[in-house]
Amino acid sequence: MEGIILSGIGGFYTVREDSGACHTLRAQAKLRRQRLTPLVGDRVVFQPGENEQNGWLEAILPRRNQLLRPPVSNIDLIGVVVAAGTPAPDLLLADRMLMYARRAGIMAVLIVNKCDQDGGAADDIARQYAGSGAPVFRTCATTGEGVEPLKEALRGKVHALGGQSGVGKSSLLNRLYGFERETGSLSEKIERGKNTTRRCELIPLPDGGMALDTPGFSLLDLELCDPFELRFLVKEFEPCEGGCRFAPCAHVSEPDCAVRAAVDRGEIPRERWERYCGLFEDMKIRWRDRYG
Ligand SMILES: Nc1nc2c(ncn2[C@@H]2O[C@H](COP(=O)(O)OP(=O)(O)OP(=O)(O)O)[C@@H](O)[C@H]2O)c(=O)[nH]1
Ligand SMILES: [Mg+2]
Numbered sequence: 525m526e527g528i529i530l531s532g533i534g535g536f537y538t539v540r541e542d543s544g545a546c547h548t549l550r551a552q553a554k555l556r557r558q559r560l561t562p563l564v565g566d567r568v569v570f571q572p573g574e575n576e577q578n579g580w581l582e583a584i585l586p587r588r589n590q591l592l593r594p595p596v597s598n599i600d601l602i603g604v605v606v607a608a609g610t611p612a613p614d615l616l617l618a619d620r621m622l623m624y625a626r627r628a629g630i631m632a633v634l635i636v637n638k639c640d641q642d643g644g645a646a647d648d649i650a651r652q653y654a655g656s657g658a659p660v661f662r663t664c665a666t667t668g669e670g671v672e673p674l675k676e677a678l679r680g681k682v683h684a685l686g687g688q689s690g691v692g693k694s695s696l697l698n699r700l701y702g703f704e705r706e707t708g709s710l711s712e713k714i715e716r717g718k719n720t721t722r723r724c725e726l727i728p729l730p731d732g733g734m735a736l737d738t739p740g741f742s743l744l745d746l747e748l749c750d751p752f753e754l755r756f757l758v759k760e761f762e763p764c765e766g767g768c769r770f771a772p773c774a775h776v777s778e779p780d781c782a783v784r785a786a787v788d789r790g791e792i793p794r795e796r797w798e799r800y801c802g803l804f805e806d807m808k809i810r811w812r813d814r815y816g
């Protein structure tokens with residue numbers, strides 16, 4: 525039989541058949557020997573258990589994509605959530621998540637939540653990301669404003685919401701789908717020093733899609749790579765590729781750089797380019813020190 529892993533705790537996996545029936549399974553020794561760790565989101569072949577016995581997970585079908593933190597697979601869409609009010613938007617984190625999604629070949633959208641607290645941040649974010657390839661949605665999870673268009677974009681997809689703790693990921697899921705996910709006030713989070721959502725699980729939706737609630741910041745961080753590859757992860761740079769004096773050009777400080785010229789002409793938002801330069805410099809150091 526075939527199904528999808530919804531969650532995994534202490535070596536027990538909850539697997540859902542397409543019909544909706546769920547099974548509790550353990551991974552066969554064969555899988556463990558192959559060091560194949562089943563992930564939430566994996567499509568698997570399994571042998572159901574009888575009576576109260578758990579069944580056995582026999583094989584993992586090929587993954588379309590895989591995230592490291594949280595460890596999940598086969599995601600169709602990533603929603604990068606920032607708040608228009610508090611916590612102050614961490615756009616460097618948003619950029620890293622968008623780049624990560626682009627590298628993994630996963631569609632991304634940017635969600636500016638808490639629009640009821642907006643003092644202009646949402647317009648600024650929309651401007652900065654207009655050419656990023658990620659559509660920008662403005663929402664308020666408390667009133668439900670702007671949630672319908674977002675729901676339409678998520679329809680039928682396996683989607684994951686990521687972003688800083690407290691931006692309202694769980695609140696959005698509750699609003700979108702009538703869930704009752706635990707949410708927490710910022711002060712509670714700071715006092716506990718913890719995210720409200722602690723583990724990751726896929727939640728099947730009536731429209732055939734599935735929602736993944738993830739704890740806090742975690743979702744996606746750029747893995748080590750040749751810093752010269754980062755430039756392909758910024759969509760705004762695409763039209764400039766090949767137009768620079770140097771090849772390859774990092775688009776950071778080289779003379780006669782088509783990207784910098786486009787930034788100077790106002791065609792690429794300077795903030796996006798500056799954050800990219802910071803990421804490039806960081807990656808350059810990590811790359812140089814990769815054997816040390
Ligand atoms: N004013 C306002 N508050 C919101 C909105 N969305 C969520 N909140 C509040 O923000 C706080 C954090 O919301 P959560 O949904 O727990 O945030 P989270 O992103 O799931 O946080 P973690 O699970 O810790 O990663 C809660 O007190 C929510 O009630 C919104 O649109 N407007
Ligand atoms: Mg949460």
Ligand SMILES: [Zn+2]
Pocket residue numbers: 768773774775776778780781782783784
């Ligand atoms: Zn260049």
